[in-house]
Every structure is written in structure tokens, then in C-alpha cells.
Amino acid sequence: MSSSRYLRGDLLEAIARNALKKYDPHLVIGMGVQRVPIEEIIESMGLTIEYQYIRRDGRILGETVFDDGYIPLYDMKKRKYGLFFMSRGTIIIDASLLGDKTDSRLRFTCAHELAHWLIHQELYRGSGEAAAMANNISKSSDTDRCIERQADILAGALLMPIGKVKQAFYRISGENGIEVLAKEFGVSKESMKIRLREHGLI
Numbered sequence: 051m052s053s054s055r056y057l058r059g060d061l062l063e064a065i066a067r068n069a070l071k072k073y074d075p076h077l078v079i080g081m082g083v084q085r086v087p088i089e090e091i092i093e094s095m096g097l098t099i100e101y102q103y104i105r106r107d108g109r110i111l112g113e114t115v116f117d118d119g120y121i122p123l124y125d126m127k128k129r130k131y132g133l134f135f136m137s138r139g140t141i142i143i144d145a146s147l148l149g150d151k152t153d154s155r156l157r158f159t160c161a162h163e164l165a166h167w168l169i170h171q172e173l174y175r176g177s178g179e180a181a182a183m184a185n186n187i188s189k190s191s192d193t194d195r196c197i198e199r200q201a202d203i204l205a206g207a208l209l210m211p212i213g214k215v216k217q218a219f220y221r222i223s224g225e226n227g228i229e230v231l232a233k234e235f236g237v238s239k240e241s242m243k244i245r246l247r248e249h250g251l252i
């Protein structure tokens with residue numbers, strides 16, 4: 051199949067591994083776990099992160115700009131929407147995520163948008179549309195859901211390099227194991243559970 055819509059799980063793992071290795075091999079190789087510095091990695095690729103209010107109701111958490119153009123954003127001061135020029139390679143993160151107690155949602159949104167940039171360019175480039183991470187995608191089409199799921203899987207692989215997860219998983223046991231793991235990697239408990247399940251660890 052030629053479309054990136056059908057990228058297989060092991061291919062997504064390889065894409066994540068390569069991206070991390072390029073930034074810092076220690077993120078995937080050797081002993082010891084360090085939080086993946088996702089914002090720094092994004093910037094090292096020449097992308098720009100912008101914190102803006104995307105929608106008034108916080109419905110959209112992130113948006114990746116594939117073509118230079120005007121993007122509607124909510125202007126908190128003026129209390130209305132405006133069009134803002136954004137260049138290709140801008141990742142817009144909803145400013146509401148900055149106020150979060152834990153930064154796991156912010157980190158996951160960054161990773162999700164980076165995933166779109168890495169694997170969905172051909173789908174969006176020239177379409178005049180931006181890939182967006184919505185809070186609730188239940189109303190989207192099957193194709194959209196598939197693309198979003200793929201970005202989520204790659205985001206998980208980026209934030210939780212599987213070799214390191216396995217290392218930590220066997221080191222940390224006990225009742226709060228998943229919580230401790232989640233904290234160590236800077237992700238939510240739910241994301242960590244999904245990652246462990248993907249690899250048959252739980």
C-alpha cells in the first residue's frame with residue numbers, strides 16, 4: 051500500500067527510533083532513562099512551537115502548519131477570532147496546556163503534532179488544511195480517526211522509547227509501578243498503559 055495511512059506499527063517504531071537517535075542516541079541506547087525533551091527535539095528539526103489559544107473552548111489542542119498561510123486563532127484579549135499568518139513548519143500548541151499541573155498533556159500534544167509532521171506531510175501539504183489535534187474526535191470520519199490514531203501511536207513511541215520502557219518496567223515493580231513509570235517518562239498513566247499493552251508487557 052502506498053499511502054502513509056497504512057504505516058505499520060513496527061515502521062512507526064523505526065521512525066520514532068530514528069528521530070530520537072538523531073537528536074541524542076542515549077535516548078534509545080544504553081542504560082538509564084531520561085525524559086524525552088520533545089520540545090527541544092521539535093526545534094532541532096527546524097520547526098517552531100507557538101503557544102496560542104486555538105479555539106475559544108479548548109477543543110483543539112494542537113495544530114501543525116504544512117503550508118504558509120493564515121490560520122484562525124482565538125485572540126483572548128480581543129475575545130474574538132482573528133487570522134494569523136503562520137509559516138510552514140509551525141506547531142501551534144494550545145496555550146491552555148501551559149497551565150496544566152502535570153505537563154504530560156502538553157508533551158503528548160507536542161509529540162502528536164511532531165508525528166503528523168513526520169508521517170502526514172503528503173496528506174496535508176498543498177491541501178490548505180492543517181493537521182489538528184482535537185480534544186474529541188468522535189465526530190470525525192474514519193480516515194481522520196485513522197490518521198489521528200497513527201499520530202497517537204507515533205507520539206507514544208517518541209515519548210516512550212520501547213527499549214527504555216522495558217528497562218524501567220523490569221526495574222520498577224509493585225502496586226504503583228505504572229504511575230512511577232509514567233512520571234519517569236513524563237506521560238500520563240493512560241498513555242503508559244497503552245504503550246505497555248502494545249508490547250504485551252501488561
Ligand SMILES: [Zn+2]
Nearest residue numbers: 182183198201
Ligand atoms: Zn492530530
